[in-house]
Amino acid sequence: MEKDKVIDISTDMKKLRTILRKLPKDKVTVVEPLFKELEFMQRTLESLKKEIETIGVVTEFKNGRQDFLKENPALKSYTALIQKYGNIYKQVTSLLPKDDGKSEDELIEFIKK
Structure with a gap:
């Protein structure tokens, strides 16, 4: 993994940030702190x-002369983090204003479903 490579947040996250500014x-x-965690996640x-797409879901592991296949540690990290991401995302969206019939924003409608 290249640590100096910056990954942009998704368009949905940018829209969510715009909505959150109106709270x-x-x-x-x-x-705000939860949203910053979401961006990092x-x-x-x-x-x-x-990394998983490049290396695969299993990696080769050497133990002495024997080769073993084991789960890619990135996959394990991804699986744990995606669950936490979902939980925090739900927390953030639960704080959004309730639909009062005035909101036409597609993202808010999507999130509420």
């Missing part, structure tokens, strides 16, 4: 995904 100040103070997930 009341008391909710923003709760949501998304970048990390993308890096892990690229």
